[in-house]
Amino acid sequence: MLPDPKKSRLNQQQQARQESAQQSQPGLEFAGVEDLLRHDREQTPPPAALEARVKQSIAAEAPPPSRPWWKRWFKR
Amino acid sequence: MAVHLATAMGDSTQQGLFEPAALGQWEESGFAAVYAAHARAIYYLALRLLGDPTQAEDATHDVFLKAYRKFSGFRGDSAVRTWLYRIAINHCRNLQQSWSARHLLSxxxxxxxxxxxxxxxxxxxxxxxxxxxxxxxxxxxxxxxxxxxxxxxxxxxxxxxxxxxxxxxxxxxxxxxxxxxxxxxxxxxxxxxx
The missing domain is CATH 1.10.10 (Arc Repressor Mutant, subunit A)
Known part of the structure; x- marks a missing residue:
């Protein structure tokens, strides 16, 4: 049985359109190295768990004294 | 005071108005704002200098912890981002030196x-x-x-x-x-x- 010529043409057109779309994807172009690195930075977020880790470590820190103990002593 | 700290941590302001010693908590001290504003930049620098995501994560953690500890020593002569970069660069250089000493990288x-x-x-x-x-x-x-x-x-x-x-x-x-x-x-x- 021969394929329906209308359907076949439609399929061919769709296929051609997909192929041309794939071929015409330009990729990316950057004006210079810095632009490329900026793009890369935007694509590179820090790990989500890092914030919690920093937060936990800071919570465990004793608040540092604003002045050395001996300065506070002599100020009395 | 938290507002002062958060403001000082922004890039445009170069004054060191924060007094973290009296605060200590993540949100109250405003350090959350510091992290939010600069974590991506510091992590990216560490990642691309060290070339390893796990090492970069550890380095970023250490940089922010060092920054927290050195708050009282930060005079506000430079922008916070520059100050954090300085800590990060020194930290990464130290790591790289110890690696290259071990692995003789060139x-x-x-x-x-x-x-x-x-x-x-x-x-x-x-x-x-x-x-x-x-x-x-x-x-x-x-x-x-x-x-x-x-x-x-x-x-x-x-x-x-x-x-x-x-x-x-x-x-x-x-x-x-x-x-x-x-x-x-x-x-x-x-x-x-x-």
Whole structure:
């Protein structure tokens, strides 16, 4: 049985359109190295768990004294 | 006071108005705002300097912890981002020195890059973006450390040439000259990773 010529043409057109779309994807172009690195930075977020880790470590820190103990002593 | 700290941590303000010793808590101290504003930049610098996500995560953690501990010593002479970069660069340099001492890593002779033929001003075309990060890492790894640092710092649009010069311990003229060679070296190395 021969394929329906209308359907076949439609399929061919769709296929051609997909192929041309794939071929015409330009990729990316950057004006210079810095632009490329900026793009890369935007694509590179820090790990989500890092914030919690920093937060936990800071919570465990004793608040540092604003002045050395001996300065506070002599100020009395 | 938390408001003062959060304001001081922004890039535009260069005054050190914070007193974390009296606060200590993540949100109350405003350190959450510091982290939110600068974590991406610091992590990215550490990642591309060290070339390893796990090491970069550890380094970023250590940098922010050091920054927290040094709050009282921060005089506000520079922007917070510059101050954090300084801590991060020193931290990464120390790590790299201990690694290179153990593994005797060496980069290609600088003279190779001096002779690099690529035109640094021509645009960089990337057809495949899927593994772009790996290509960039491979390219940066091939460069002398000085060029790597310079490119990563200059890529941060918030830093002036003067700040980059201060961070890398050289004059702005030297930064401009080396930057031109660094761009050329990067473009040459990047083309070979395609």
């Amino acid at each position: 980069n290609a002779d600088d003279a190779v890059w001096e002779r690099a033929a690529s035109t640094a001003d021509s645009p960089l075309r990337v057809l495949e973006t899927k593994e772009l990060g790996q290509r960039i890492q491979k390219t940066l790894d091939a460069l002398p450390p000085e060029y790597r640092e310079l490119l990563l710092l200059v890529a941060d649009e918030r830093l002036s040439y003067q700040e980059v010069a201060d961070l890398t311990g050289q004059s702005t003229d030297a930064v401009r000259g080396k930057l031109h060679r660094a761009r050329r070296a990067f473009a040459t190395a990047f083309a070979t990773t395609a």
